Amino acid sequence: QSKITWRMQTYAGAALAAEVIDPAIKMFNTIAGDRMQIELFYADQLVPTGELFQALQRGTIDAVQSDDDSMASPTEVTVFGGYFPFGSRYSLDVPVLFNQYGLNEIWDEEYSKVGVKHISAGAWDPCHFATKDPIRSLADLNGKRIFTFPTAGRFLTQFGVVPVNLPWEDIEVAVQTGELDGIAWSGITEDYTVGWADVTNYFLTNNISGAWAGSFFANMDRWNELPEDLQTLFRVCCDQSHYYRQWWYWGGEANLRVNGTKLELTTIPDEEWATVETAAQVFWEEIAAESETKRRVVDIFKKYNADMVKAGRPYRYT
Amino acid sequence: MHGYIRIVDAVNLRVGRVMMYGIFALMAILLWSSISKAFFVPSLWTLEMAQFVMVAYYILGGPYSVQLGSNVRMDLFYGDWSPKKKAWFDLFTICLLIFYLCVLLYGAVSSTAYSLGYWGSEPFSYLGGLVTGAEELGRLERSSTAWRPYLWPIKAVIVLGMFLMLLQCISEFFKDYLRIKGEAI
Amino acid sequence: MSYELIAILMFSSMMLMLLTGQRVFGAIGFIAVVAALLLWGDRGGFDIGFSAAMKLMKWYPLLTLPMFIFMGYVLSESKIADDLYRMFHVWMGGLRGGLAIGTIGLMVLISAMNGLSVAGMAIGSTIALPELLKRGYDKRMVTGVIQAGSSLGILVPPSVVLVLYAMIARQPVGQLWLAGVLPGLMMAGLFIVYIVVRCWINPVLGPVLPAEERNIPRAEKLRLLRAGLLPIVIFATMMVPFVNGWTSLVESSAIGALAAFVAAVLKGRMTREVFENSVRNTLGITCMFMWIILAALAFGAVFDGLGAVKAIESVFTERLNLSPWMILILMQLSFILMGTFLDDTAMLVIVAPLYVPLVGALGFDLIWYGILYTITTQIAYMTPPFGYNLFLMRAMAPPEISIRDIYASITPFVMIMVLALVLVMIFPGIATWLPDYVYNKQ
Ligand code: NA
Numbered sequence A: 001q002s003k004i005t006w007r008m009q010t011y012a013g014a015a016l017a018a019e020v021i022d023p024a025i026k027m028f029n030t031i032a033g034d035r036m037q038i039e040l041f042y043a044d045q046l047v048p049t050g051e052l053f054q055a056l057q058r059g060t061i062d063a064v065q066s067d068d069d070s071m072a073s074p075t076e077v078t079v080f081g082g083y084f085p086f087g088s089r090y091s092l093d094v095p096v097l098f099n100q101y102g103l104n105e106i107w108d109e110e111y112s113k114v115g116v117k118h119i120s121a122g123a124w125d126p127c128h129f130a131t132k133d134p135i136r137s138l139a140d141l142n143g144k145r146i147f148t149f150p151t152a153g154r155f156l157t158q159f160g161v162v163p164v165n166l167p168w169e170d171i172e173v174a175v176q177t178g179e180l181d182g183i184a185w186s187g188i189t190e191d192y193t194v195g196w197a198d199v200t201n202y203f204l205t206n207n208i209s210g211a212w213a214g215s216f217f218a219n220m221d222r223w224n225e226l227p228e229d230l231q232t233l234f235r236v237c238c239d240q241s242h243y244y245r246q247w248w249y250w251g252g253e254a255n256l257r258v259n260g261t262k263l264e265l266t267t268i269p270d271e272e273w274a275t276v277e278t279a280a281q282v283f284w285e286e287i288a289a290e291s292e293t294k295r296r297v298v299d300i301f302k303k304y305n306a307d308m309v310k311a312g313r314p315y316r317y318t
Numbered sequence B: 001m002h003g004y005i006r007i008v009d010a011v012n013l014r015v016g017r018v019m020m021y022g023i024f025a026l027m028a029i030l031l032w033s034s035i036s037k038a039f040f041v042p043s044l045w046t047l048e049m050a051q052f053v054m055v056a057y058y059i060l061g062g063p064y065s066v067q068l069g070s071n072v073r074m075d076l077f078y079g080d081w082s083p084k085k086k087a088w089f090d091l092f093t094i095c096l097l098i099f100y101l102c103v104l105l106y107g108a109v110s111s112t113a114y115s116l117g118y119w120g121s122e123p124f125s126y127l128g129g130l131v132t133g134a135e136e137l138g139r140l141e142r143s144s145t146a147w148r149p150y151l152w153p154i155k156a157v158i159v160l161g162m163f164l165m166l167l168q169c170i171s172e173f174f175k176d177y178l179r180i181k182g183e184a185i
Numbered sequence C: 001m002s003y004e005l006i007a008i009l010m011f012s013s014m015m016l017m018l019l020t021g022q023r024v025f026g027a028i029g030f031i032a033v034v035a036a037l038l039l040w041g042d043r044g045g046f047d048i049g050f051s052a053a054m055k056l057m058k059w060y061p062l063l064t065l066p067m068f069i070f071m072g073y074v075l076s077e078s079k080i081a082d083d084l085y086r087m088f089h090v091w092m093g094g095l096r097g098g099l100a101i102g103t104i105g106l107m108v109l110i111s112a113m114n115g116l117s118v119a120g121m122a123i124g125s126t127i128a129l130p131e132l133l134k135r136g137y138d139k140r141m142v143t144g145v146i147q148a149g150s151s152l153g154i155l156v157p158p159s160v161v162l163v164l165y166a167m168i169a170r171q172p173v174g175q176l177w178l179a180g181v182l183p184g185l186m187m188a189g190l191f192i193v194y195i196v197v198r199c200w201i202n203p204v205l206g207p208v209l210p211a212e213e214r215n216i217p218r219a220e221k222l223r224l225l226r227a228g229l230l231p232i233v234i235f236a237t238m239m240v241p242f243v244n245g246w247t248s249l250v251e252s253s254a255i256g257a258l259a260a261f262v263a264a265v266l267k268g269r270m271t272r273e274v275f276e277n278s279v280r281n282t283l284g285i286t287c288m289f290m291w292i293i294l295a296a297l298a299f300g301a302v303f304d305g306l307g308a309v310k311a312i313e314s315v316f317t318e319r320l321n322l323s324p325w326m327i328l329i330l331m332q333l334s335f336i337l338m339g340t341f342l343d344d345t346a347m348l349v350i351v352a353p354l355y356v357p358l359v360g361a362l363g364f365d366l367i368w369y370g371i372l373y374t375i376t377t378q379i380a381y382m383t384p385p386f387g388y389n390l391f392l393m394r395a396m397a398p399p400e401i402s403i404r405d406i407y408a409s410i411t412p413f414v415m416i417m418v419l420a421l422v423l424v425m426i427f428p429g430i431a432t433w434l435p436d437y438v439y440n441k442q
């Protein structure tokens, strides 16, 4: 039997991918050996991120690591990928929502409709602002050109933020050439890892989401062609990648807030930030009104948050 | 053959002459961008709009630039050849260029079909079906920016531009053929 | 077949296609899509060509391309540089080789107003060249002066070549441009030293302007100095808002294009013909660049998909076991070699993605390397058989200048450029001091 070769593209650039995906793929290739090899490509390397979904659907690439939002997948759940505003507080919320609250089933349905296999979802880091000028109140957000996720950007426009979408690899340069005033795309770990901390000066500790939600996907035909043990191996390696990010980000965020020297921390007071959280509830309703599936997902988010509040500490402190 | 050359060249000349002034549209958008940024709230749409204009500018202007002879060639040997020898070589190599354009065009058509909500593998028959009413529009693809423009218009522009480029290169092929036969063009 | 072999096959068949004289974009694009189809068939072979178009659309710094090209054409077509030339003519004419030195000065100022070398070539060969020949200057020396001087257009900011490099190396354009300032001035200085020395040894090469031509009233002489203000104003309207962060790179380029256009209108030089030529040539040259980059991006994606970058890296570092500096020097040599017969855009888009990551991995500063890269490109512009300045010179030179003269004229200047390259390699501060100074004070 000949060796199976997959081409996989991640939406992360090389610097970040070295942490969040390279180890898992290396592991897969070592174990699968002569039976199967995955060639990994970074952000925009083979196809631009905007074309990623089509490429996956058609089999230009066989597998993808991305969030639904960035790759603009033509499904009803797209807006919930990446940073759905205030959708989660901790990175453990994401796997719980998917595995225990029914999101897996909805995602599976939605992606099967468009010929793509949804393998599993995992959490990355929270979404914070890193900017050239300090943000100490909501008024400071006004008129800032910020690189952020599509849905988060849509939400933030009501506070005067001007969302800008550029290829991931160009962000550092775009901050320096003045195309951007800042970034709301990651936590502080990534700001340091990918070099954004070198071009910005301030880090806002308030976040608009506690964890990025993204997934592994595969072209449906390619997936079905795999023997069962390789499917299992692929799932295991995806889980390994999810697990790695859980501790890498959680520890990294705290460490760099305490010991990092490149970014000065600023905070918007809780009372003022509460208006953003309230606005998010309105935004959720807007989204839910768009379709039946979106309503189902929003309801799950609501149920989950209500449960967490009832559970009390350490799940929720307010 | 003469008729084809005349018509294609004339159409592409007109299109190119119009696109030529796209430089001012581009300039205006970028200037508005700097003005709005300096005095008001920065605009959401300027950078992306400028990108669309740029695409239209160089894709639709492409055939005219071929007519103008702006596309560089490596003339290490080519430069010293006689017009007839040049035409002979071009006759063959332009077929390869035409092949490249066909692949580009195919990609552009299938991406346009995608942007209109078609996910199958027969983009040409789908687009044909749209015209005859046999197919329906699906989910329209939007750009993943806060401005969220629909993407089919710019993709349609690319399809048109690449198609015109293909016609222009076929016209160049005919011209080479006529040159070899020693006919006036 | 191993991936290395496929990569070599792709590269050599592309070179072969280029040699047939077909349009560069066609040669590169054809190899790219054929390789994609052979490798990936219907599983992606058809998409690579087109997805390059979408990738290209998102490369926002390329929006500056038509702006800087337009600026250059407005400057050269409208002849607003004539006054500048008269200024240098009158002020420098009294020296041996003074007019040639003045031409270098002229080229530096023109370089500060446009991003390519075309404008400098056009102005140099239409205004300066006939005058220099009439005054008995050595034809080989002055042809070289104009070709070399105009190539400063891509080193002195604004520079289109550095914008393209910035895209590939993912480095900030602002710092790259600033890094080009001192090396550009240094190179101009070396050209001048060369002219002075040669004319001092052999005064026949650059005779002093007759006294009656220099004898014009002091007031008139001072009035001519005002011509030097124009480039400074255009340069400042573009660079000051940019460096201060008031406008972005692409916005600044539009401001620069507008400034050049307004200057030409105010000086009454924007005739219908000038307008037509500038607008039409801008379209032609922009299309040429964009279609080549479109094809080269597809080529690069396939090349990348093969892991060719990693293969080259391992050949250099593991198999040949070379030190970083040895690798760097080898790369520059191969760049110069390729530059003699490859178009600079093709060179940048195909070769740079292989080399730049390697340069970064070896621990070199990519801003500094951008300058080394640009100087190499300048050399490529002038060296036969393929070079833009060479072509333009051939097209614009008067009949008494033969191809043999043109080829002979560049030799000393290429040597000076290699010297500049070596100096910047040994003393990286020449490139990095200014950007460090400007960006670190913030
Ligand atoms: Na310049």
Ligand code: NA
Pocket: C339, C340, C341, C342, C379, C380, C381, C382, C383, C384, C385, C386, C387
């Ligand atoms: Na050359």
